[in-house]
Amino acid sequence: MDPELEPPQLQFRSAQMGGAFDDFHGLISPPQVTGGSSFTALLELAPPQAVELLVTEDFPAKQPPPPPIFPTDIGLIHRASKFSVFASADNSLESNAILSVSNSIPVKQEELDADSRRNSSSPAGSDQSLKSGKRKEREKKLKESNKKSKSKAANDDGEELPYVHVRARRGQATDSHSLAERARRDKINARMKLLQELVPGCNKVSCHNCLLSIIVSSMGSNCGDYLGLIFSGHSKRLAPLTKCICRCVVQISGTAMVLDEIINHVQALQRQVEFLSMRLAAVSPGIDFDLDSLFTVNGSSNDNSYSGMFAPPICTEGQLDGARQLQLQQLWHCDELHQSVWARETDTSNFIAPANSLLSYDSTSANSGKPVAPRCTTS
């Protein structure tokens, strides 16, 4: 039982830094529920299970609870199995089965994955940089968590896991103290990954709002009522889940990474505004913008089809010169899929012209009764 458990666990541990990150996000195949709002669907599934996952943090002293009834969402199963794997060796049978199930699921690259990757704080470069970034975050978090010792965190620190399978990595000490420390750090990292997966995996603003409130509350003196005050202002549907998340973050107090996420998100948004304004400026000024009512209609319907509008539209060829367009397209591609360093001057032929997305948008606009004949007024 245990030897079978070890290899997958090892895989998770050793690949934890870089590989598991991608693995993680790859396995978050959004459930095929309503349209594009995959995150809300995830959330609808998540609250009971995620609550259980998160609440069973201080399971060390107690007997580990029976594994919750997993939904058919593979991502959740995977996450839950990871948790049980990290925590104790008692859930080995179920977690082993679950691991085998989850490992056989092919990794899907969805927009969710792209979004999460885009929003991830670690550079989307090589795994090495990811690893080093993660290690730094870990150290930072460790120091932070040592500094802020709330009562619950102290409890967690004091309690030792009954029996944890921790295999020493290369070049690491194997005495009990460092092992326990590493186990604790891995626990923290697992939970932070869960957090990251929940939040940057979507691009719904409300999640970030709640995260910000979480951080605010964790930075503040005591959570308690302050939480209620904050969450009353935000979407109520997310409130129970985010309360658990908040507790989680409070215990972990790893706000550095989350703050990085937020900063990156803001910067990405600003970059998008920049690109869009550039393109808007390049568009011929003769087009009549008498489509105001149309936008409000489209706005409500396209709220969740964020991913649908990602593909670079190809119809501004007439207005832009070729090099500019390539540049813009490449920037567009970079921005939305990588969120990495963007080089304005590179004109690489990363030119993807998916016509289907444009056609789909045309169909949506046709459905909303858009006047096809534009009125081109020349100034």
Add this chain to the structure above:
Amino acid sequence: MKNPNYPLKKRLASRFLKALEKIKYNMSPSPVSIEEKRRRHRAVRGAAYASMASSVGPRRAWSRALLRKMRERKRARRNPRNADTRFGLNQLCDVVPGGEAMDSRSLLNETAHYIECLVAQVQIMREILHSSSSSSSTTL
């Protein structure tokens, strides 16, 4: 986006469209030089942030800061300078406009609202682009 944002989007859309119309009206149909393009780009970007800030109004600290910057810029425009500070981006430094003067708690609240408005603005601009590009494609 949650439902209370819907009026915000409408406000954003209307203001931004008006600003865009003004820009397009003032400028030549086809830009000839790089400098012209850059100026238009900056104008559109400024219009984006300005419409964001004005539609939110003085309710939020970041919008107040943005509006303040706009007024300063307007006054500075009387004496045109060479060093054109990038409106709203360099000064942010990872932080929301006007964030230097805020404590951490309110700063994060401001960031939350700022992110909301940014997302709405981005969506609107995307929709404008898509509709304009698709409309131009149908004429071709």
